[in-house]
Amino acid sequence: MMDAIKRYLRPEQIRELSLVFLIIVTLIFFGTQIEGYYSGRTFNRITTTVAIIAVVAVGETLVILTRNYDLSVGSIVGFTAYFVGTQLANNNGISPLAAVLMAIGLGAVMGLINGVLVAYGRVPSIIVTLGTLAIYRALLVNYSGAKTVTTDSLPQWLLDLARVNLFSVGAFDIRPMVALALLIVVIFQLVITYLPFGRRLYAIGSNPEAARVAGFPTQRIVMTAYVLCGSLSGLAGFMFLARFGNITVVAAQGMELSAIAAVVVGGVNVFGGSGTMIGALLGALMINTLEQSLIRWLQISEFWRDALLGLLILVAVATDAVIINRLRNLWARSGLQARPATETPGVQAQEEAGHDA
């Protein structure tokens, strides 16, 4: 039994399953506490928020897998949301595709700047992206001239993305935006599982020195991760615009904290090398469910939100340090190390059994 678990579940997957379990427990708990909790409204509020965070978290995961960080995502989301917002407000005729590409392209350029500095400039990523966090935000403040994009100036199709119903599951409506976010998560999960690029992201974060010696282009891969993270943040900026309509210069300020919290709570190792997109999505879901529910339940102020996020990050990292490392050791020790053939017929049999499966 234990062997079967060890064979088919990695510690990381156990972690994700327990996160699903925790989310369910949270939902049940608040269901008993808040009247009318299981309503379409709660569902929509949570899913549309998660959709935006999840897209950013996917990008952040790509970067964190390589043992780097991107702190500038909040500023990129804010900047693209505002920039695309003003363009659409000035000209309602811009096609949806053009608007999306504009957001992604803008994010990609910002990500490229981060990526070049980190990968080729060899500046620590924390410093680079802390700098661009401030610079991108400052650009936005300058560009906007402290004006606000308002909902009524935006084209209807954009606002519908967060409001109309794509399809329904029972009483719960799925918004186009939420479907898009899920699609992104699935696509990038496949990318990191099945493309050589993904394998190498893990490899770089797992052992940067060995990655260099293994002879693949680590710099280009790290830069690509940043470009993708920027692009996804750009896309999230577009979604942010669609969801809120009113965009000020402080739009998405602090979103880097939510994104990193989602990634970390979702089990992506802050030292790179392990984690999944599914985990990051679950992390985003966990955090937002808790956040939204607590706000409704205790009517706590939004000011406590950041404290909550910070606490969750610390709890996640602490449990990882204690539990996941133990699990890993347990897995590593489970008799799967190299031994001469004569000593371990059991391992051999086990291996053959594995091939049949």
Place this chain on the structure above:
Amino acid sequence: MTTNSNKPVLEIRGIAKRFDTTQALDDVSLDIFSGEIHALLGENGAGKSTLIKIMTGVHQPDRGEIVLDGRPIRIGNAVEAQAHGIAAIYQEPMIFPDLTVAENIFISHRDQGAILGWSKMYHDAAAILSKLDVHLDVRQPARGLTLAAQQAVEIAKAISLKVRVLIMDEPTASLSAHEVTQLFKLAATLREQGVAILFISHRMEEVFEIADRVTVLRDGKKISSAPRAEVTPESAIRDMVGRKVEEFFAKSQAQRGDRLLSTRGLGKAGVFSDISFDVYRGEVLGFAGLVGSRRTDVGLALFGVEPADAGEITFDGKPVKLHSADRALQIGIAYATEDRRALGLAMPMSIAANISLPMLREYLSRLGLIKRAAEESAAERFRERLAIRAPSVRVEVARLSGGNQQKVMLSKWLNARPQLLVLDEPTRGIDVSAKAEVHHMINDLAAQGLGIILISSDLPELLAMSDRILVMREGRQMGIFTREEATQEKVLTAAMGQNRGTGEMQ
């Protein structure tokens, strides 16, 4: 033993490489045949690593060429080396701990297609490992694999890349005796499959166990290259050192004083047991043993870092408990570690700051501030006394050569004014002349009445420096030999126990 003596698979012709002022390689030529294990010997700084780096594309030679199958090739980087079938494994395997064994094996493959096939990869990886007779679960993350298993994975990776020339750079340095045997079995399998192996090791007995041909480098030049049968350990050492070995180890007899430290039945569960010995003032007690003999663990126990859990320790006639390094320093025991980089020195800090670190308390002013002048003058004294070659004691330790770093580390512990000094591999990784200086210093310290425990894997060094030699094997004390009794033969026999057959000197 040479199975294919007609044409070498790889020829190195007249390679020269210069770094700044040092001629790292000077007109070195080497023929490597398939199905042959070719040992490369040389002191540190002899040019072995430079040669490997040229073969794997890290450095470009200034002159000379590398010829593969009769055609000159250019090796611009690691990828090109791989493409030519040249791969290297190192003492510390370059493994990705979060990836599975199979992923590690195939990580460098370029032709894996646009989409990775997991089941095919697992299958192929298992096939390669079984061909090597290695039993590993390919789905297991590499995290937690033993060093030997990690090396097996690296070898499998090389094979998956159709390796023709495999460079093994001190692969056994961190392995236990049992793992070395496994590795040698692997190497023999590869040899049968026609792979050419360039094997680098500092352990003579290994070279003579496994190699078909022995080449010696010294000061960037090839000194000799001959089939193993024509080489003896003595002749190889002579070629490596260039002078008679004895010249390096001049032992001055110090007056043996009172008993300084004695242990009775010292043990630590699962690590070592029943270690009983005495060290006298003015005496050098050598600790001999192969890797895995747990000599270092005894040293760490005496320094209180990894305290023993059984037995008694008496220091200067009084029973003592050693539970922390702080306590050990207080009563006068210091331990200079073999791993300068990881445990010994704070590389980005200055010489002075490193030397004062364990005794920082003594360099504080009344306000609790560090007295830099006092610190630097103390460091300055050591710089003169040990001839540390550095422009100033404010220089960062990272910028010093290995030998000078070693001296800084010794200064650091001498500054604590110990009565007993445990030196763990004090001459590993430093060049010949620095070695001589360290030996000289050990003599001096003993003459001043310090007790010294010298842990060293360099047997000639131990024999020359020690008054008595304690031999350990797998956590057990095999015996103590006096200077008169001790011979290379006797000490090695004890160190290898009944395994003697596998690792004997020729």
